[in-house]
Amino acid sequence: MTASERIAGTVANYVDERTGAAKWMKKNLNKVFPDHWSFLLGEIALYSFVILLLSGTFLTFWFDPSQREVIYDGSYAPLKGLEMSAAYASTLDISFEIRGGLLMRQIHHWAALIFMAAIVVHLMRVYFTGAFRKPREFNWIIGVGLLTLGIVEGFLGYSLPDDLLSGTGIRIAEAIIQALPVVGSYLAFFAFGGAFPGEAFIPRIYTVHVLLLPGAFLALITVHLMLVWYQKHTQYPGPGRTNNNVVGYPLFPVYMAKAGGFFFIVFGVTAFLGAVASINPIWLYGPYTPGQISAGSQPDWYMGWLDGLVRMAPPLETYIFGRTISWNILIPGLIVPGILFTGMALYPFIESWMTGDKREHHLLDRPRNAPNRTALGVMSLTFMLVALINGGNDIIAITFDLSINQIMWFSRIGIIVLPPLAFVITKRLCLSLQRADRDLVLHGRETGRLVMMPHGEFVEVHEPISPEKAWLLTQHEQNPPLALEENDLHGVRRPGVLKNKLRARLSKAHAVSIPKATADDLKEIEHH
């Protein structure tokens, strides 16, 4: 035993005698995690959150969340002598007077955009592989909650500097609040402490942005990770991997090194973007005054779909009992997002209801083996993408010499037509891929080698695939649809016929698949 080993042992023993950490550490440091790049997507979100906390703390040292009027006297000449809020002036100071301030601002904002993008791709991975199934439904709901909070938190951050762009965003948020029937106006007055813009809003959202929501994030992320820890990570199917084990590497040292390194890479990429690409150049936007507006005012991308929905809404308004209801804002701004996010949060339960599957699942699905789910996901993404494109319709129009009206009509029709189309195409693609898998197992790999038979016929030589690969292509379950008889054993109609009919139909659609290759199939082919 060397001297350093002896010292390390003494220290470890000292700590263990006082905390009893050794047993706990041994168990958890040896915890095994499966290895796949798509399991790192959530980590990107986690690390950008840490970057957001660090850079955000730096910004709070100098940001003055106040709407008190000041005269700008900083070093950015084109704004010198103008009246503006202290919030805007202090953001200018962070950008131009504080050493490293602009870089930190840009890192903070890029990290926010990366945070949201990483959440979305992580969500896509979890969805398309069916990782949300029992026992992980709660974690799915927490994830949806984090996404929703992220949108709100991002929007508040975008609103804080009180520049012309963020003021415009707040104005639209106010309009959406006001669109709520009956209580809208009162809620808006409550939120703004009077008429728009007032002096109360920025200080209020500052507290929410730097205290309330980060706290909520920390709590939810902790629970999110603890659940992953407790339930163990899902894994992709493969030789030796079952529903009851986890195949991978231990946390220490493999994942400690990988995850630690990955944090610094994420930080590096964010800092690189902050250093080379300008983001939210508030000095160009100018201070907010309600009388001004810029062409091409846009939200950050994670709100772009919402803006796109509002932009494509037809001008509908009704007057009932002396009250105006602005359907053109209410539907795209509140009702549609409400339905989308509720549907997303409840999806694990909807799927389990459709399939009647109440078992635990720790092995992931290959997306092609769940055609209905995959198609539904692509359908939702198509919906979001059309809305997002319409959110940037003015920028797209001027960049590509198009008419903004044509883009709007494309979106209005497209948002209804394209998602179902995407559903059908994706489902067909999945089934085709299943068919290809089946052929691969039964006939082997095409080698591209042509052989002329003695009687002159040309045949391509097929090579059998490896047993591992064959296992991968045939390991998945193919469950029959639920059998929900209309009548019970005595010939009496069951209660809830309509509900059962719907459930049976959905279950049937969900179970559509190409029968996977079986050993019998293979034998039969060999006989021929």
Place this chain on the structure above:
Amino acid sequence: MKRLSQFRRHRIVAPLLLVLALLSIGTTFSMAGAATGAPITAAERSALIEEGERIFLKGCSSCHGINLEGSAIAPALLGVGAASVDFQVATGRMPVADMSVQIARKKPVYNEKQVEALAAYVASLAPGPEVPGESHLNYERDGSTAEGGELFRTNCAMCHNFAGQGGALSQGKYAPTVMGVLPRHIYEAMVTGPQSMPVFSDKTITPEEKLSIIKWIKAAEAEPQLGGASLGRVGPVTEGLLVWTLGLGLLVGVAVWLAMKAR
């Protein structure tokens, strides 16, 4: 050549160059000043108008009519003034290349002299806004950048974008970028309101305020790309695009690399 390059570092060169530069600037200025400042005689003026008429009859009258009365496809030009002619023709918008939703800026067909003649001819038939002279366009002296920015955001940004990069209007029309436009043409556009643009009369925006706007535009044009690549100065759309391509591309690439099996 060698002797010249040796002489390059001589003690006297710097002062000599300075004197030469000053001299050349001075002469250019006085000549340019004389060219625009000197009143032209009546004879020169009528010759200019005649020249303008010739160009008009040849290049413009088929649409705008022989007597500037206009037609179904082109407006009457009586009373549009020299400023309008100068803006439309000197920025290449007129004569029009194709009759689409909006007449685009392009390489001018006529040279400065011909534009001047055309403008003189159109202005001779009915009075209208004049081309602002050099002495009226001293925005560096008479304008204020900060005030100009405030005016720009109040009156112009809603179509031309916060940084003057241009923006989309309805039905494929657009507000063009104001970057790289001559101060004279910016002034004329405000006075005459070409195409979809409203007229900003001297009562709405005074001449000094117009100069302030020009000064701010020129400052925005010259502003270096603070904070790194400007991404077109069009707001969050390009930022989102960069995050989803470069940002996520890099990070997912690294994730794939990290999860690769060691060989």
